[in-house]
Amino acid sequence: MNFSHITILCIGDIMLDRYIYAQVQRISPEAPVPILKLTHTKEMVGGAGNVTNNILSLGGKVIIVGLVGEDSNAEKIKTLMEKQRISTHHLISSSQRPTICKSRFIAASQQVIRADEENLIALNQQEIKKILVHIDQTISLANAVIVSDYNKGMCHPTVIHYIIKKAKELDIPVFVDPKSKDFSLYKYATCITPNLKEAMAVIQRPLVIEKDFEQAGQQLLKITQGQAVLITRSEKGMTLIERDKPAMTIPSRAREIYDVSGAGDTVIAALSLSYASGYSFTEAVHIANAAAGVVVGKAGTSTATIKEVIAELQAQQEHSVHTVLSPELFSLNEVIEQINTWRNQNLKIGFTNGCFDILHPGHVDLLKIARDHCDRLIVALNTDKSVQLLKSAKRPINTLSNRAQIIAAVRYVDCVVSFDEETPFNLIAALKPDVLIKGADYFGKKVIGREIVEKNGGKVILADLKKGFSTTSIIDKIKCQCI
Template identity: 40%
Template sequence: MINDFTFGRVLIIGDLLLDCYIHGSVDRISPEAPVPVLLRAKHSTVPGGACNVAMNAAALGCTVSLVGLVGQDASAHELRQALAQQSRISLDHLVDDADWVTITKTRVLSGRQQIVRIDDEPSTVVAPIVQEKLIAAALNALDTADVIVCSDYAKGVLSDEVLQAVIQAANLRGIPVVVDPKRKDLSAYKGAQLITPNRKELSSATGLPVGSDTEIHFAALAAQEQFGGDVLVTRSEEGMTLLERSGRMTHAHVPKSEVFDVSGAGDTVVATIAAMISAKADLQTAMVIATNAASIVVGKLGTATVSRAELSAALKSKIEKDGVIASLAEAQGIVAAWRQHGARIVFTNGCFDLLHPGHIALIRSAAREGDKLIVALNSDASVRRLKGMERPLQDEQARATVMGALRDVDLVVIFDEDTPYETIAALKPDILVKGADYTEDQVVGGDVVKSYGGRVVLADLVSGRSTTSIVRKMKAD
């Protein structure tokens, strides 16, 4: 499990980006031109590029030093502020240059649909004197690093001179270097331990097809010939393929997930790989864990990170096949990560002993109220106190497994008290859902949710459906 690893210190050098998102809705076409008119609702910014790698590594628990170039402009100030929110990231080694324009990508979205992207980029190359400052900053930070990541977005920071200086210094100190490449000539990365190209980047660098496992194998061999290290190929829904210098090739299949946005997924992969290397994990283990991290992040809208708690829950789910089940402490970490990305958290609870259409209707109704649904289950002891010694008919693990397998359910938590009051107080959901057989003032935890501006929703019930009535019928029969 991910909690068994102690992550170390990661030095990340590369192109620093600011990702901006303008959200709104479109319901008409402009009379001036055949283009949609967006009614602007909100504007948000998050660190992108090498900054997103840093945010992902820090979210997993690494201590991060970030080296890169920013301008002396408003976007640089905004980027620094966003990065400063993550205490594990050191900004002491950033280089600023008055002639540089901080790279900014602005995406305009209606719902989850991207309408257009607007890029602000410098029109000049990085000056030699600035390259020297970048090298000095990297070498200054290098001595405290367990692993180095070169995040190359082909924006100019990772020039030949900078790459050569960083990789040579790392090799002298025995520090592994991981590169997320963008170059067509991979020989620029000679001396790195690992590169992590996607299929398009691998094909572009080698001139070879990459459609099948066999084609991936030959293309990865060609890549190895160029730079001499291990190759980890990210293959979207087909997972990842690792070709080591020893000749061993390993595949990792990505867990099934709903894909909303692949922005920054490669950043999550390289950050997870680096974190695992810093914890002295082998590359096969690192690859498997990175595939799970990638499957989580593509389910989020926009540039995003994966927390240690989220990854732990996903790995636990895969290993135990018990659905998305977490302890209360784990759930708090997962919910905190969801909130960082603007998710509205919905909560409902019950014994859910024999799952029936009434339960399904409640779950579906609750899921429609927000973005993430938590279901809290009474423990076996709690059910016995409420329903009698003959209940539950299914133990808590069985009930949690069934509940966690439902598509609408994002997280399952088991509570041992008679009511979920303490669980609600700990998780602080935005919406609390119960069946319409309650009145609003009868809903346990409703006062807590309302105290911070949340709301209580009473869902319509399916008449004549309950576990108790099913049990009675079974006994009568």
Template identity: 40%
Template sequence: MKPNQVESFLARLPDLRVLVIGDLMLDEYIWGRTERISPEAPVQVVDVVRGDLRLGGAGNVVNNLLTLGCQVDVISVLGEDEDGISLHRMLEKKKIGTGGIVFEQQRTTSRKTRVLAGNQQMLRIDRESREPIVETTQALLIKRVREMIPSCQVVLVSDYLKGLLTEGFLKEIIAIGIAAEVPVVIDPKGDNYDKYQGATLLTPNRKEAQIASGIVITDEQSLLRAGRLLLTNLQLDALVLTRSEEGMSLFSRDGSEIHLPTEAREVFDVSGAGDTVLALLGLGLGAGLSLADTARIANLAAGIVVGKVGTSTVSSEELIDVAGRLTGDSDAKIKHPDILSVLLKRERQLGRKIVFTNGCFDLLHVGHVKYLQKARNLGDLLILGLNSDASIRRLKGSKRPLISEEERAHLLAALKCIDYVVVFNDDTPLELIHVLRPDILVKGGDYSPDDVVGKELVESYGGRVDIIPFVDGKSTTNIIERILEQYRDE
């Protein structure tokens, strides 16, 4: 999809109301250090440093929706315990509609505790109930579904097999959705797929599709047979079969099929990717996109989220950025400082070194290009701060620049060695450097490190300054003088 199509889609999301039905849980993370073995048993001792409590299960679907600015209501069941009360408060704090949550006696709210040391998960402890909800709870939840679906544009069902989504409850959800003409998109689990019959769209992964279809998926042909069989037998409008590092395949009732390769630059962690795909597929249908465009935008989001560590969400800025990069349009590289700051935060989390340089770059020449290529080789991404027309006039006089800031930005963005261009209007890039926080600050020419604007700031958080000499005899001033000399008589 082109960046303008993605932007148009994202602009509609604040007006969308999404109903999420699924198993809520708490994800607890305990980080620590392990430097010794217990004297009581041959196990490592973890000295706890910090802990974190997050929404998990269907709550990660909710987080994805909130990140993109949607309105969200939730239908689920919680235990009448301390974790249930805490989880309910977390939802309320996020301004999520909780009118569809029912508390059930004798039920244990799901809580998964992960103990990590040295970025390695040492242990996971699960506290939860898996028994089916009681009939009175199911009747109350069906009533809530009937009341809440008419005001929503899409229903997302996240099944973790914790007892909420019984076969009877699922059939009612699907029937109510069909009657209200509201799409019902389901992330399935288990081996009993009959309970999902009639849903608008189902999102199994390769392993789940293999179990549900009974077809061993070993190649492209067996994958196609499994997808087509599930689509037909379950009477679905569509099925999206996610294929991890290979992307995803869309099967539609009209017989059309689309196979999308992964858009991930690097795969770090696939946990939570299914929740992101479910959220974006639902939003695409809710916003009125075609099935094909819905799958494409979900595939973009999946490619982003697997490049992050831990269950994560995807921002509007990231979706627009990736869409632009894939089209190869120079527009995609030209960013507002605030948006670029969000994108660079993710790059830092992946351990990438960010290089920053700045200048006017009026009349781009080989000296500029060689300088920028050398700067890019110092790290993983090169950010170019480009002086605006107004700032150049203040610095160099009223006759400059010769090339407008818009044209200069596009010319520079077309260079492979530049990852992002950001225009600034100040006389110096100090404020921009403060916002972007590069690891390496680069300047050219006859500067000494002590003369570089932003040196103290960058070094204060562990960065450094590098000086790269310009190519002798190559400058905008020299080009102007040569043109004047050669065409003076004319």
């Protein structure tokens, strides 16, 4: 599976997603609201921009056409896109509207409030004319088109009709993530990908059993005159209805859903890349379903990589809800390549390490805290030889392969690697993470790798650990019960 030769033209509502992290210490004496002590802010390109993030993460190429204001948020979007090596040439500036910005205030891992900056007035003729010019300049370079409609104004009927018409002339497939309740707006699009709520809003009846979905899909196909409809159904998977073919439902593999933010963007990115690469709709939907399965297991708006999607496909093919998603340990070159991809997406890389021999709540708590301080978390495991050097000849209890499989299944972990030495110094020197996380028991002690991380502008976090948990105490307790 290789999408490096595929270019997707993405047209839609671009926005700045801002996450403002804070601590809540008390309630305001002025009103019954929490007082937030701001700690740090993270910004990323959202909306149609998140679709481009997913395309890049999956290895494809992307051109984006969108509308921004003449303000500081527009400059931030351009800076973020340039860091990801996405051309900003086709971002159209407008003095008539601000750049869309969603600011989310997060405290104790919960969203406290969201503030939106936007102006939903219809596009004027000058804005429409500029958009059509940029479509003409870019569409012939694409293998497929995605219309990412967030109902924020960019996807004006004139714009949508024009791009579908031009794509049809060039025999380029068009995929639409719809927000309008009038699906005739997307007439002749190759495929539309409504979620359950959006599909029910159009057909105006509940969808419960499989027959309901098939009938709904046929009704939507009649409206759009397209080739396929893909109804996404969250934890229940997705249903594909192709013209002149029976409906097919692809269930999601049983797993803990952590966050569905942006899953629709992942689906349409993977679907369009797969179909443009020559996969059938059935094959493309399986790939999209696997990609969605990866991102819903991650916190926040996330993306999936090809390696993660392949691992998820393999797990799904085993037809067992008890199978643990366990990608093989990354090699050093694979980790470096993955880090480069993440850094191109302006993501903060975290690193922690340990034996993780018998996983317990203390370990899980450390991994959660570590993931809270970064966008992607790498966990480095001592090899069996390294554990023996540190502990004893009787350790580890679980082999490296088994430990890697368990750690890879923890939702806070994005990458697992191993090291054979007593310390991860050489690994940290090679990877140069942005954040190094260790337990608070290292306070006052030498933290291996601190100098490397801080020299590169990163920081070291000493996380408070849950008391009363250790692998050694678990082993001792087992021994006592066996006597």
